[in-house]
Amino acid sequence: MDFTYDDEQDALRDAVRGLVGKTYADFETRRRTVAEDPGFDEKLWARLAEMGILGLPFAEADGGVGAGPVEISIVAQEFGRVLAPEPFLTSVVLAGGLVAAVGSDEQRAEVLGALAAGESVLAFAHAEPGARWADTASAVTAQKDGDDWTLTGIKEPVPHGARADLLVVSAVLPEGGGTGLFLVSPDASGLTRAGYATHDGGRAARVAFDGTPATALGEAGRDLESSIATVQDIARVMACNEAIGAMEYSLDATTSYLKSRKQFGVTLNTFQALTFRAADMYVSLELAKSIVTWATMVVAAGTPEEVAAGAARAALQVSRSGRHVGQEAIQLHGGIGMTAEYSIGSYTSHLTALDHLLGDGNHHLKVLAATVADYDEVDPLS
């Protein structure tokens, strides 16, 4: 077991930091970018494509660069560090990951090729009103007429669902056939999309299907629940990595603030009531980093069951740590932490969004608690 990055991985981090970190070095740039649709920088998206970042997880045959989970995690951390609003996680890792996992040879080459080239933004339309982080669809149904499929029902919230150039949609298959995945073009008939901003400057949409023509992703009519589950687990681990970057920034900003802000004629770091709380934030962050780094390695080497357990464990710890770090970061900043102009509150907002994108701490705790009687202890070394 080894926790160190190699030279190429360090170089990847430097390169992403050099582009994304530099673009958003000034928080005001991020504020301006998310203030207007599509909520991210299309030029930066194109440059990410040029760098190979948008094709990082995909096979070379599909137009990608075939990198592993550790490389993807590095990108996610660097995005989190500056709250980069570009949809790397939801478009590349999640929606792209599904196409990579179940798409036919032609679909992978076409869809992933365009995604990697920065020509097409993908969105995964999966969440449904009333559902909570399921691996299945229940409100959107698929109907088959000869070789043609149509979808009906509502998905919401769909991350970047209004801007997306192509939707990957989960839907209930006929005759109890489980959950299938479909590709829907934005100009398909019977498709209505209403986009809005999320609290953290992201974008989501209500997407309604009314007899909307769709193309089956992969083999038509096959139940893809387990593939959806695994790709969501991988995305959970990458969301955790993004949260690590955001927490690292939050703690750095908080310690800098404690050292510079003066009250009662002295800097705040003279008050032990405050520095001890910063120390506890550090503990929370270190625990999260350790388990997320481990879970990333599990994605690289584990079975789907191990990846599911690793993702649940990382997500539980990150939920706990993220809330702690985010809440304390605002409190230790005081009033300035409440303002939209200053960065720290936006980090807490984004950590809250990441926490609820693919399952919060209690969701994962419930999953883990259901199996505690089945083993005697957790062994991270296999």
Add this chain to the structure above:
Amino acid sequence: MMGTPPTQETPMQLELSAEDAAFRDEMRTFFTTQVPQEIRDAVAARRELTKEQVVESQRILNEHGLAVPHWPTEWGGRDWTELQRHIWNEELQRANVPIPLAFNASMIGPVLAQFGSQEQKEKFLPKTASLEIWWSQGFSEPDAGSDLASLRTTAVRDGDHFVVNGQKTWTTLGQYGDWIFMLVRTDPEVKKQAGISMLLIDMTTPRVTVRPIELIDGGHEVNEVWFEDVRVPAENLVGELNSGWTQAKFLLGNERVGVAPVGSTKRVLAQAKEWAGDQLSDPMVAARFAELENELLALELTALRVVAHSSDGEPHPASSVLKLKGTELQQAVSELVVDLAGPASLASGAGDESELPEWTRRATPVYLNLRKASIYGGSNEIQRQIISRTILGL
């Protein structure tokens, strides 16, 4: 440059190598077959061990080179990787083998190996490893707890001897001690850290008095030790005169790592699942187990990260995280066990004729006893201070 497909040389990896897996099997087999079952049962039941049990267990480990693997090889250490040391530690605790006496194995042994004279090394290290000498720790005083450097016990040079006067306290298992390693004030005129020396004292020397302190769990674990004109040969000074603070910091850094009891806390939590029985089907109980298991996993992985970055002798600053969180989790698991025992936890004074299982009777004394964990080894508030100052620069 980037996006190179991962190769088998990818440094970030999870699996144990075949060699390390074999090493783990070897440790597991040794600990579960060579250390007497009766001793391991006593640890599993969370009983207080007798002196003889602690000594016998360490003697067996030492005979097979497994008592002090982190020492220099010259003095019985093993040239293991950090990961192998971690595996050794985990398997030892997993098998309910008593951890080698910390005062010997983790504290004075490494200090003597690093700072001691050749004569001191030859005289003390072999018997320290084998526990033929039982060491006690003479650091804390009534007015020098977290503020250790304000200690007042004095040592005044008189010919070939030092004359020691003062009082030490919280001396754990001092009733068994053969020798005690002491921090003493040898120069009262300078900044307090600069006037401290480390001295080794034979506890059978005249005018050394050990008095027991009874604790809230009813046990006799710690003592006061009094020194009245105790004459100590000058050759028992460790390192240079007035260099004791350097040795103390070295020792305390090792202690921080040593007191993070990940393996034994995991073992108790696993054992508690059996004790819980049907209660485990209560979702609230199951959630408490799952939450504690996850935090322990995060801590264990942090321990692996920290050892991976430790360099010669200098403890990684993040070792404070291990001490702080490790003791909190140790306490939280002991609290869970009291709750699982429920009303039976009141029967702490009952003997073996009780209708109630032994674990329920031990639950509260262990819980009360472990309140010490966040106080000793540098209290958890001191650890927060180390984190905020050393790591965060606050």
